[in-house]
Amino acid sequence: MSRRGFLAGGLAALAAASRASAGGAWPDPPVVARRVEKLYKIAGSRQPNDLQFVPDGLWVLDQVDPNQVFKVRPEDGSVIQTLQTESIHGSGITFGNGALWIASTKMINPAEPPRTLKVDPKTGKTLKSWVTPGSGLYGTVTTPSGAHGLKWVDGKYWMAVPASGKLFLMEPETGEIVRSIPAPGVRTHGLAWDRGFLWCVESNGRVIYKLDPKDGAPVSRIQLTKEDPEPHGLDVRDGVLWYCDAASAWICKLV
Numbered sequence: 001m002s003r004r005g006f007l008a009g010g011l012a013a014l015a016a017a018s019r020a021s022a023g024g025a026w027p028d029p030p031v032v033a034r035r036v037e038k039l040y041k042i043a044g045s046r047q048p049n050d051l052q053f054v055p056d057g058l059w060v061l062d063q064v065d066p067n068q069v070f071k072v073r074p075e076d077g078s079v080i081q082t083l084q085t086e087s088i089h090g091s092g093i094t095f096g097n098g099a100l101w102i103a104s105t106k107m108i109n110p111a112e113p114p115r116t117l118k119v120d121p122k123t124g125k126t127l128k129s130w131v132t133p134g135s136g137l138y139g140t141v142t143t144p145s146g147a148h149g150l151k152w153v154d155g156k157y158w159m160a161v162p163a164s165g166k167l168f169l170m171e172p173e174t175g176e177i178v179r180s181i182p183a184p185g186v187r188t189h190g191l192a193w194d195r196g197f198l199w200c201v202e203s204n205g206r207v208i209y210k211l212d213p214k215d216g217a218p219v220s221r222i223q224l225t226k227e228d229p230e231p232h233g234l235d236v237r238d239g240v241l242w243y244c245d246a247a248s249a250w251i252c253k254l255v
Contacts (some may be wrong), residue, residue, distance in 0.1 A: 005145035029218040034254035036228045040077035048244040050233030061093040083124035103147035114146025130175030134164025149191035160188040181216030184209040191235025
C-alpha cells in the first residue's frame, strides 16, 4: 500500500470514529476520488476559515481577531475589498438578502454565548445578531463554541454547529430554526450547496461528506490525507469544490 493510501485509510477510520461518537448511524458512503490543487494564499489573510462565492468575487473570512473579510478575484486571489467586522474567531460566512452572514464562533467575553451576525457588506458593521442555537462545548473546547459553516440556500441558510451534533436550517431575519439534520461527525465545518445536495466538512477526519438535506443521510464522501491542507471552509463553483485551511492559509480546490 502507498503511503498516501495508508494515510487515507487512517483518516477514514478517524472520520468513522468521529461520526460514531456524534451519534451518526449511517453506513459509510462510497468514496469519490478527488485531488487537492493548492491555488494561492491571500495577501493579508493569515487564517482563512470560510468561503462564499458571489457573482463578482469570492468572500473569505479570516479568523484572526477581530475578524476581517476579504473579497478576492477567484482566479488569482488578488484583493478587491477588505472589511473589518465585529466577529470573533469567526468560522462561517455566507451572503444573502444583500448582506453577509457571519458566525462569530467566540465572543470578546468568552463566557457569553456565541452569536450569528448580519453584516453590512460595504462597511463591515453588524446590522443584527442572534444567539447561535446549539452552541456549547465539544471535544477539547473549554469555552462555548458557536457555528462553523454557513451557506445560503433559497432564502434561508444552513449552519453547522459542532457542539450540537446538528446542521440547522435557519430563518435569517429572525434567527429561528426551521429544522435540523444530524451532523456527519464531531468537528463539522464548511458547507456547500450543490444541485440539491449539501456538502459538509468534518475537519478532524479530513473528510467532506455529500448529504441528503432531507434527513442528513451521507450519499458520498471525499477523503483527504494528512499531506493535504486541512479542510475548514467550503464552497462550490461550477461544480468544483473549493476549500480553505486556517492553519496553512491555503485556498484549494478539488479536481
